[in-house]
Amino acid sequence: MSKRDYYEVLEVSKSSSSDEIKKAYRKMAIKYHPDKNPGDKAAEEKFKEAAEAYEILSDEQKRARYDQFGHAGMSGNGGFGGGGFGGGMNMEDIFSQFGDIFGGHFGGSFGGGFGGGGRQQIKGSNLRIRIKLNLDEMVNGTQKTIKVRKMKMAEGATSKTCPTCNGSGVQLKIMNTMFGQMQTQTTCGTCQGIGKVADKIPAGANAQGLIKDEEEVSINIPAGARDGIQLNVRGKGNDAPFGGIPGDLLVIIEEEIDNVIKREGDNLHQELYISFAEAALGTKKEVSTVGGKVKITVDPGTQSGKILRLAGKGLPSIDSYGKGDMFIHINVWTPQKLTKEQKDFFEAQMSSGEMVAEPSGKEKTFFDKVKDLFN
DSSP states (O other): OOOOOHHHHHTOOTTOOHHHHHHHHHHHHHHHOTTTSTTOHHHHHHHHHHHHHHHHHTSHHHHHHHHHHGGGGGOSTTSTTTTOSTTTOOHHHHHHHHGGGGTTOSOSHHHHTSSOOSSOOOBOOOEEEEEEEOHHHHHHOEEEEEEEEEEEEOTTOEEEEOTTTTTSSEEEEEEEETTEEEEEEEEOTTTTTSSEEEEEOOTTOOTTSEEEEEEEEEEEEOTTOOTTOEEEETTOSOOOGGGOBOOOEEEEEEEOOOSSOEEETTEEEEEEEEOHHHHHHOEEEEEEETTEEEEEEEOTTOOTTOEEEETTOSOBOSSSSSBOOEEEEEEEOOOSOOOHHHHHHHHHHHHHTOSOOOOOSOOOOHHHHHHHHTO
16 A cells, blocks of 8 residues: 655644644644544544654655655665654654653653653663765665664563562652652652563673673665765664663765766766867767766867766755766867877977967866856
């Protein structure tokens, strides 16, 4: 079954502001909240659907990505939507991430996600790594499998009910004041609100039963990734103690420097050297692009410094539809060593006046060429 458009889910338009999107999500989430619809699976699915839509549209980068590529740009564990909520997202995940948006409208159900102060569903800490991509991988997308060092529950580690709060996660304090007795409720200082403490801790594990271990993680990187963009691989961070929710793996993209092709925003540039003969007579040359090699035509009489434009051979634009261009900068190579025959030929041409510099006045200056690049 195909997914509904996120704007349609929240009943907002593409031009809606972030505040309008937040209000729309709050309205939907309250309408379909499990506390108001106990046992209603359809309402629960709509609640999750609204949370997924808000997760994308409330983030500027993810929203721009979705506006450009739709649901296709959100797919995969490494997608800009972090794989989406849908299949793997449970109520605790939604409440832990967006619980504050309700302002205490509901009670402390579903792992303490809403202001109840009771037993909390703890989440493991996030991990952050950097992955380098070449231009081809950034344009076309790729899959990377990496080894991640993370905290995992040690085999054989067990827990027991916290003896201080008896598993409630809270402590009640009664104080005598001039107005009578006052009762306050605070998070349990022994278990930090989890309701459990470690029972058996294997050798090498810490006080929470966690141990450092290595895990292979596959990361799907979507086409159009950029230097500095952060991808979210949900649930691949550090484990939480005592059956909590694992943290996330935050993947920061770094661009590998290409020795031939240079990037400027969505546009690409490269130098092409040709000989005197090729410049005078014209030639065909093969150049590399991110989509493969292409042949270009160099016209007879081409001057050094001429720039050829290959439309649409740049990077996909994140902010709008379409692609950037590739610019080929022509350089006429002056030989540094000549054979006797070559030297005699050029001397004869100079003596006869046949081969002299005769600018027509129509040649573009360096500043004209720079100006053309921005027009």
